[in-house]
Amino acid sequence: MAETLLELDDVHTFIGQHHILQGVTLAVRRDAVTVLLGRNGAGKTTTLRTIVGLLRPARGSVRLEGRPIHGLRPHAIVRRGIGFVPEGQGIFATLTVDENLRVARLGSDAGAPARLARVFELFPDLARFRAARAGTLSGGQKQMLSIARALVNPNRLLLVDEPSKGLAPIVIEHLVEALRAMKAHATVLLVEQNFAMAQALADDFYLIDDGRTVHHGPMAALVADDALKKRYLGI
């Protein structure tokens, strides 16, 4: 039941000379939504970039279903079933919406058409603007496209970095719905500053501070712990 899908054990990551992650340890339960919280610069994005191999940990291990993936190249890591929605969306602005989705689709298994249909059902705007250049989309639509790219493959794990950044409340509501619908199909590790959004979605939380994971537990426990929230999140 509480089987672990992704596991980081004492991960240390350097960016250039800077020792950014100084001991990140976390376990993401299969089929749960785990949220990674922490103030600006705490190391949340660096943690996700380390998981997908854009940064190499100097120490520690990253395991997916028990098998180590650290040290593999990014393309080999994500091909094990990880969808990555980076901070700032990372869409290809010069390509069309359709091309963004096509470039994301790896192979075409029997489930591919159904997944694409689900994506367009979740984000009708993308169906409407399929032929438009992605650079012309609104901020919310770009975020939807970025999430959609992670959904066109049969991924087991989705890593989503601050999807609500810079978006209007009504758009965030739509995103929450979409992410909730994703829960049925994949495990999610979510980085989110918007506490209401985190609360609405997460089963588990991890707090990261100065490159270290400092607290974790069920989301409900964090919601109830005012002292902890004040200390690490300032709320």
Add this chain to the structure above:
Amino acid sequence: MRRAAPAALVVGLALLPLAAIEPRVYLTLTIAGLAMGMLIFLVAAGLTLIFGLMDVLNFAHGALFSWGAYAGFTVLVLLNERLGWAEAPSLGLNALLLLAAVAAAMAVGLVLGVVLERVIVRPVYGRHMFQILITLGATIVLEELIRIGWGPNDQVLPVPFTFQGSWDLADVIVLRFPVVAIVLGLVVYGAIALVLRRTRVGLIVRAGVENGEMIQVLGHDIHRYFTGVFAAGSALAGLGGLMWAIFSQSVRPAMGGEQLIFAFIVVIIGGLGSVSGSLLGALIVGLSYNYVAFLLPKAAIGVNMALMVVILLLRPAGLFGSGK
């Protein structure tokens, strides 16, 4: 339109010299300029994609140009000495000879490119200073090898008979080989555009040029695509070298270095990573070089530098650059 303005600029620029040059001379210069532009484009196309995809500054591209020229030159000389294919007044034999030389030039460019990419470029991904030093080093070695293999002096290249001389169309003298070069440049541009626009590999390369990191975390092995782009770009550099050699009817060990300067200007003018930008930039450089060389022979290269500066002031990312 974002793209219409740069194109209009080229046309405007091309018409400007008509004020100072007699129309018949102007036409001859224009054809020479377009041909020169197309040949520079062959070199710049690879350079711009190699930079666009992996941020690699490849100064060895010029050496591949020289090697392509010498490979094609060797084929031309040998087949002409043994079989007389260059001198024979036969379109079929001449074309066959040209094709054989083209195949040799591209094959040598391709093989050298793959070796360079694997052996010296791959270890210095992401480190510009090392890339400049190591590719300049490779250039020196490759040029020295040419001097050892073929000698240090200029050599005259046997141009196939059909492609020598000119047509006289209503008093306008149209040199034959430049026309061949223009057609070839258009064909190559069309082929690149087709691959980039219509194939999955092209889609991935275009996406990778915009954001190489993202393409990797979408599951694509960027090194594989980069090797492919590097190889194709190297083959085109080899082809450009041969064409330039035929154009100037000679080969020289240092010929690639000079072309590389033009190609870099073109890549910067056109916008790093943009093939269409490179084509336009190459035509601007080729045309302005020829007009100015006619009007003010000493200012020709200086005008290209000045053009680059002006264009960058107006559009810091180049004509078609994304400004990444």
